[in-house]
Amino acid sequence: MATSLIALFINAFIASTILPAASEVVLWAIVANDPGLLWPAIAVASVGNTAGAAVNWALGRYLSNFTERKWYPLSARQQDRAARWFQRFGLWSLLFAWVPIVGDPLTVVAGVLRVRFPVFLCLVAVGKTGRYIIIAMLAI
Numbered sequence: 001m002a003t004s005l006i007a008l009f010i011n012a013f014i015a016s017t018i019l020p021a022a023s024e025v026v027l028w029a030i031v032a033n034d035p036g037l038l039w040p041a042i043a044v045a046s047v048g049n050t051a052g053a054a055v056n057w058a059l060g061r062y063l064s065n066f067t068e069r070k071w072y073p074l075s076a077r078q079q080d081r082a083a084r085w086f087q088r089f090g091l092w093s094l095l096f097a098w099v100p101i102v103g104d105p106l107t108v109v110a111g112v113l114r115v116r117f118p119v120f121l122c123l124v125a126v127g128k129t130g131r132y133i134i135i136a137m138l139a140i
Helices: 002-016 023-033 035-066 076-096 103-112 117-139
Strands: none
Touching: 002 023, 002 035, 023 035, 023 117, 035 103, 035 117, 076 103, 076 117, 103 117
């Protein structure tokens, strides 16, 4: 039990960074295998995924002067796409930070645009937790 939740946390954290991972599959497998872990698994996945998004925000906030460097986590194309999304939908777009392809860059752009961290954290956590609740409920 504890091992699977630790693995879920790590996977959810990684999935929320620019690195690829499939935290939804891990969550689904844990809940389908042991429905008693429904709420603990949702909580662990949500905290891990939100923590990864916080790292992205910090990268954008504190490393935005290095966007031309090869090691910067976003390509210019990814950053432009996320910035357009953010400009179009504003702060509320952070509720969709879980969306594939645009979600992770969106969290970096929020840091670049200096979105206040408490606001960022609340909106991202609500969106990511909502997604995990739906996925976990479908696994039962």
